[in-house]
């Protein structure tokens with residue numbers, strides 16, 4: 001092949017894209033893999049398709065970076081320990097708007113099986129759940145809105161574990177998603193960053209042992225992934241850091257003869273980004289995680305500052321040119337790290353450094369659960385990051401002086417707001433550090449921000465009232481509607497004239513069609529099409545056979561007590577009992593679908609999975625329920641599973657204990673796809689009901705206020721003893737009806753629901769929940785009435801586009817504007 005400029009190899013141009021021709025694809029198949037066109041596997045064809053598309057976006061990607069360097073606009077940097085990206089191929093095809101080209105050219109390979117090609121791509125599962133998926137939706141919206149932005153994260157060798165079921169129990173399998181070359185990423189070893197540590201360390205089972213008196217450094221190697229905005233005008237970058245060792249050999253040890261020891265240090269360094277911690281909302285305090293967080297912050301801030309200086313900016317311009325958003329407290333070490341850079345490298349005075357730091361950084365809080373707040377032992381800082389600890393102490397000294405001046409004599413307040421918790425052990429409170437060290441703290445739904453302000457960090461909110469603000473979450477309509485639900489998407493485009501993909505409120509245009517019989521019919525046909533597609537896919541990938549002509553009642557999310565999958569499980573048993581007592585009971589056939597991963601060390605969450613699989617085993621074989629109730633726990637919940645299942649759902653289960661779900665985002669995906677929400681007044685459910693209209697949702701249960709007000713006297717036994725259906729359902733579970741071969745395994749369920757007081761108040765809400773499900777069943781009977789409500793939900797989902805969320809961040813927190821790439 002002659003060395004030709006990409007421009008000269010293009011066959012045609014459209015939309016400002018220079019299209020590579022089919023030769024590019026053939027060349028990637030043959031030369032990247034050294035196989036003949038005839039013998040290449042579908043995996044090799046997947047890589048070739050993807051590499052051809054990367055070729056196609058490369059020029060825009062380069063031009064985006066050049067434009068940003070030249071224009072020197074205010075740039076957004078989104079720091080997150082998680083990016084739950086999922087697959088990229090279809091997403092990039094849609095965002096590049098090249099479906100036609102792909103169909104005509106790349107799919108003209110006669111040996112290619114397109115469905116198989118798509119299945120070859122592993123999910124980039126670099127996140128646990130909502131927080132990581134939010135980061136992925138945000139970078140999509142940033143690129144679509146043409147805002148100059150870079151996402152920074154870690155390139156874990158192993159993403160979130162793959163969940164298998166064995167005898168109904170969760171079994172975790174590693175997720176080595178990078179064993180095959182990833183066609184999207186570009187490694188840039190020339191832009192590596194050195195990360196010094198005050199002490200060397202060793203790793204044993206996720207805990208590090210510090211070796212005092214000996215320092216060491218790590219190397220951060222960047223891997224860039226393109227983030228294509230819809231229409232392909234802006235291609236931003238997601239930069240993921242991989243840990244390596246700076247010196248191939250530690251020469252001291254090598255010349256001393258310890259060749260093996262020197263080389264094994266490489267393995268040690270690489271272990272920093274080996275694996276994503278699989279805990280959602282509950283930090284386990286592993287010291288290796290502390291190093292991961294520091295590694296992300298150190299690499300990313302070095303990169304941000306290098307870009308800032310390269311553009312010729314003066315230090316004083318930092319907050320005018322740079323906005324750094326911290327996704328939860330995980331990257332909160334950015335506060336002392338930016339101070340260190342400004343004090344020790346820029347040699348600024350404390351006051352100026354502090355002013356620049358707080359104006360540059362902003363923080364998003366994601367949870368109200370007290371056990372979820374990160375606190376790192378002072379000892380970890382002392383041995384590994386003593387300079388950072390020194391800076392934290394000085395921040396705290398000055399801060400507490402200010403508080404003392406405002407509230408003289410209030411020692412208890414001082415202890416509550418201090419960045420350092422003194423007992424039971426001395427630890428750094430990362431949330432306090434993030435609130436004090438940034439100019440903005442936002443919650444992720446209106447109720448969440450209110451509770452954050454008034455309860456969780458009330459003292460700090462009093463001290464900095466202007467810093468607190470709300471940014472209700474959103475999801476990208478590109479992935480969650482256009483990609484996931486092509487039939488509905490086409491219908492919406494036909495009915496609205498298009499434009500909704502980047503302007504979701506335009507869906508309001510179909511609101512008046514909700515009562516139109518023809519439109520209802522089309523809507524129901526699209527829903528059935530999505531169900532059939534899901535049924536085919538789950539049969540092919542998991543071997544599970546489902547009936548598309550039943551109500552699909554779906555709860556998919558991480559397994560957590562506060563999300564109350566147990567409430568759903570007990571409800572299933574109530575219906576099972578009703579059907580056993582009266583097999584002629586007239587209810588529409590319902591398929592209850594549940595999926596979600598349990599943190600490997602979260603025992604009760606794993607018991608809940610076993611409870612669902614056990615209920616399924618009995619209910620699905622009992623003649624009394626045949627054709628009426630089916631319960632299925634689907635393995636390995638992931639982005640890809642969500643993309644297939646959400647379009648097929650009729651009912652969206654959002655039943656957390658009010659006051660505990662910060663926002664939720666799957667609730668928004670379901671709404672856009674025309675599922676009706678069965679939900680508590682929690683998180684974004686409240687705003688969903690506001691937008692859709694109460695009459696188009698099924699809201700039930702205690703409010704957050706009622707939950708707090710009844711904490712003192714709530715007694716789950718009352719419900720167990722006085723509500724016959726509650727007692728009967730629980731007794732069936734406790735008496736081993738669903739687990740005759742493994743008696744006693746559900747004792748933890750009895751404990752949490754009764755003995756230990758039912759902290760999440762399942763039994764308080766069970767009666768209202770069952771009555772709500774009766775109303776759901778009744779409505780489902782009336783196809784037209786159902787379709788009307790579902791269409792209203794789709795039409796009124798405009799608020800929940802992440803484009804709206806990101807526009808608010810840009811206007812109200814970052815002061816960032818679009819910077820079009822010409």
Ligand SMILES: *Cc1c(COP(=O)(O)O)cnc(C)c1O
Pocket residue numbers: 084128129130131133556557558637638639640642663664665666667669
């Ligand atoms: C949207 C999404 C989540 C968040 O779900 P919630 O129900 O809001 O907790 C988690 N995991 C995946 C794969 C998702 O797509």
